[in-house]
Amino acid sequence: MDVSKLMFRPGLMEGERILVTGGGTGLGREMTEAFLKLGATVYICGRRQNKLEETAQELMDAHGGKVVGIACDIRDADAINAMIDQIWADGPLTGLVNNAAGNFISRTEDLSVNGFNAIADIVFRGTFYVTHNVGKRVIAEKGRCNVLSILTTWVWNGSAFVVPSAMSKSAINTMTQSLAVEWGRHNMRFNAIAPGLFPTKGMSARLSPGGRGGNSNNEINPMGRHGEMHELANLAVFLMGPGADYVNGQTIAIDGAGYQATGGTFWSTLQGLGDAEWEQLRAMIKGTNAADKADRATG
Ligand code: HXC
Numbered sequence: 001m002d003v004s005k006l007m008f009r010p011g012l013m014e015g016e017r018i019l020v021t022g023g024g025t026g027l028g029r030e031m032t033e034a035f036l037k038l039g040a041t042v043y044i045c046g047r048r049q050n051k052l053e054e055t056a057q058e059l060m061d062a063h064g065g066k067v068v069g070i071a072c073d074i075r076d077a078d079a080i081n082a083m084i085d086q087i088w089a090d091g092p093l094t095g096l097v098n099n100a101a102g103n104f105i106s107r108t109e110d111l112s113v114n115g116f117n118a119i120a121d122i123v124f125r126g127t128f129y130v131t132h133n134v135g136k137r138v139i140a141e142k143g144r145c146n147v148l149s150i151l152t153t154w155v156w157n158g159s160a161f162v163v164p165s166a167m168s169k170s171a172i173n174t175m176t177q178s179l180a181v182e183w184g185r186h187n188m189r190f191n192a193i194a195p196g197l198f199p200t201k202g203m204s205a206r207l208s209p210g211g212r213g214g215n216s217n218n219e220i221n222p223m224g225r226h227g228e229m230h231e232l233a234n235l236a237v238f239l240m241g242p243g244a245d246y247v248n249g250q251t252i253a254i255d256g257a258g259y260q261a262t263g264g265t266f267w268s269t270l271q272g273l274g275d276a277e278w279e280q281l282r283a284m285i286k287g288t289n290a291a292d293k294a295d296r297a298t299g
Contacts (some may be wrong), residue, residue, distance in 0.1 A: 196255025
């Protein structure tokens with residue numbers, strides 16, 4: 001990310017202590033960089049300790065400050081509790097970014113129960129487990145916490161071929177609206193961002209394997225391009241930093257109006273595929289999953 005394009009004053013986020021789930025890679029890493037650059041201490045979790053340490057070191061070398069990587073699979077509530085205990089030993093969190101996710105394109109009739117759960121356990125259950133764990137501590141200690149969840153525009157209109165993700169993210173949209181009300185009096189606020197296309201490695205390999213698919217390619221976006229990371233980071237800082245504290249219970253799209261123009265879904269690009277093409281895409285995605293798993297085993 002080009003940090004010179006951050007809109008905010010240096011030191012804006014001093015004193016903030018933020019956990020970014022899935023912060024070692026992709027969008028999570030970009031938001032971590034912005035928070036760090038503006039003075040926050042950032043904890044990042046993911047499934048690969050080596051990747052987290054590498055990211056933490058790179059960001060601290062570039063900007064100073066403190067980033068701590070803690071390996072944690074957010075499908076495991078006990079592992080989450082141990083991670084949050086470790087963070088709280090240094091001090092309470094003041095912010096949480098629910099960014100970790102899993103997704104792949106598939107015809108719904110081709111999904112197994114395990115395939116559904118692989119996504120729902122991360123996005124739907126895991127996000128709740130982390131939010132619940134942090135929220136209970138904040139209430140007990142009369143602290144404060146700002147929660148931001150990374151969703152998609154499908155929370156408004158659903159999306160064919162990514163049904164477990166669309167269902168799970170819709171549920172987190174509902175969590176955002178519900179807890180904004182229920183926990184507002186406990187000094188917590190809840191907002192969400194629905195990004196359009198911000199290409200990352202994990203996303204491209206599973207949502208447009210081999211360049212096929214994609215939900216909002218540059219040509220059909222009204223602005224003729226995908227999003228730039230600093231644009232997403234600026235919105236995340238606006239929602240997470242001090243100064244806009246009355247914004248609560250909102251989900252804000254950042255997609256160049258792709259949602260208004262095309263619905264932001266996979267229907268138009270994938271509806272015509274036949275069995276053989278789906279088989280090919282599935283093989284590519286499963287190849288990526290297997291390679292990632294091997295990497296996690298060594299990390
Ligand atoms: C059908 C598939 C499949 C596919 C996996 N499965 N890929 N089924 N088509 N393409 C099935 C497997 O066969 C298995 O079911 C089950 O899913 C679990 O597979 P594993 O490989 O063991 O899963 P696991 O290692 O737990 O990995 C989870 C994952 C993986 C979600 C499948 O993709 C992952 O770790 N992703 C993290 C990164 C990521 O997805 N990033 C993109 C996020 S993009 P069976 O029945 O065979 O046991 C995003 C939204 C972007 O979130 C929005 C853009 C606008």
